[in-house]
Amino acid sequence: MQIPTHLAIIMDGNGRWAEQRHLPRILGHRKGVETVQSVVDECLKLGVRYLTLYAFSSENWGRPQDEVEALMGLLGSFLKKELSQLQKQGIRLMAVGELDRLPKSINKILQDIIQKTADNDRMVLNLALSYGSRNELTRAIQSLGKEIAEGSLRVEDVTEEAIGNALDTQAIPDPDLMIRTSGEMRISNFLLWQLAYSELYFTEAFWPDFSRELLYKAIEEYSIRQRRFGLTAAQLRSEDSIPGEGNH
Numbered sequence: 001m002q003i004p005t006h007l008a009i010i011m012d013g014n015g016r017w018a019e020q021r022h023l024p025r026i027l028g029h030r031k032g033v034e035t036v037q038s039v040v041d042e043c044l045k046l047g048v049r050y051l052t053l054y055a056f057s058s059e060n061w062g063r064p065q066d067e068v069e070a071l072m073g074l075l076g077s078f079l080k081k082e083l084s085q086l087q088k089q090g091i092r093l094m095a096v097g098e099l100d101r102l103p104k105s106i107n108k109i110l111q112d113i114i115q116k117t118a119d120n121d122r123m124v125l126n127l128a129l130s131y132g133s134r135n136e137l138t139r140a141i142q143s144l145g146k147e148i149a150e151g152s153l154r155v156e157d158v159t160e161e162a163i164g165n166a167l168d169t170q171a172i173p174d175p176d177l178m179i180r181t182s183g184e185m186r187i188s189n190f191l192l193w194q195l196a197y198s199e200l201y202f203t204e205a206f207w208p209d210f211s212r213e214l215l216y217k218a219i220e221e222y223s224i225r226q227r228r229f230g231l232t233a234a235q236l237r238s239e240d241s242i243p244g245e246g247n248h
């Protein structure tokens with residue numbers, strides 16, 4: 001089985017999982033945290049090097065206040081519990097998104113864990129928090145524009161590489177495989193630039209039901225796909241390496 005170097009997941013369907021059981025949505029989110037823990041463990045065993053989890057979008061701020069507060073509470077307790085586990089497992093925590101919109105106390109714990117796990121090198125767990133791709137691109141364009149206005153960057157130096165380096169994901173290769181749970185077939189403002197050549201996989205399962213077996217099924221399907229990066233199949237057969245995006 002070919003293991004993706006970078007696996008990105010849109011963890012969707014917590015609310016519907018709960019509603020189907022006539023439970024409050026927050027119980028679905030709580031159950032979803034358990035799935036996060038088991039997926040992290042499985043990815044580590046499989047040898048995935050980067051795991052990006054879409055945990056809270058820019059648009060999710062618009063949900064009812066009690067749900068937003070409950071989600072922030074869950075995030076805080078997850079982070080507090082997670083540090084020792086991350087250290088034990090050699091996992092480095094990273095985060096992308098507009099982190100200064102998070103409650104101060106949570107951003108503080110997050111920054112503390114990011115710093116304390118910075119030397120761990122078995123896997124990167126990258127959380128997309130208060131993340132929206134259009135927001136990320138807007139901030140990147142603003143920072144490049146500022147450098148041009150100050151005279152420290154020339155317009156012709158605004159290359160694909162320079163743009164990639166101005167994004168929150170600068171230190172992380174593009175995803176090889178993107179999985180979305182819950183049957184929705186859309187990107188919902190997730191990694192628009194970075195997913196250019198990623199393989200996409202959709203499963204009907206709600207996130208709380210996303211099991212080890214379903215993860216394996218997704219990676220098995222990924223293994224048999226041919227990534228052509230715009231070339232022909234014949235070209236790929238005659239070449240050892242594939243040029244271009246996503247070949248990490």
Ligand code: IPE
Pocket residue numbers: 011012013014015016017055056057060071182
């Ligand atoms: C994903 O589950 C978690 C977040 C977006 C925070 P949802 O809360 O979107 O669950 P559904 O899509 O309403 O079922």
Ligand code: IPE
Pocket residue numbers: 010011012013054055056057059060184186188
């Ligand atoms: C995407 O799920 C965001 C996360 C999983 C964090 P949403 O449930 O917010 O997306 P839409 O609204 O169905 O597109």
Ligand code: MG
Pocket residue numbers: 012013014
């Ligand atoms: Mg949803």
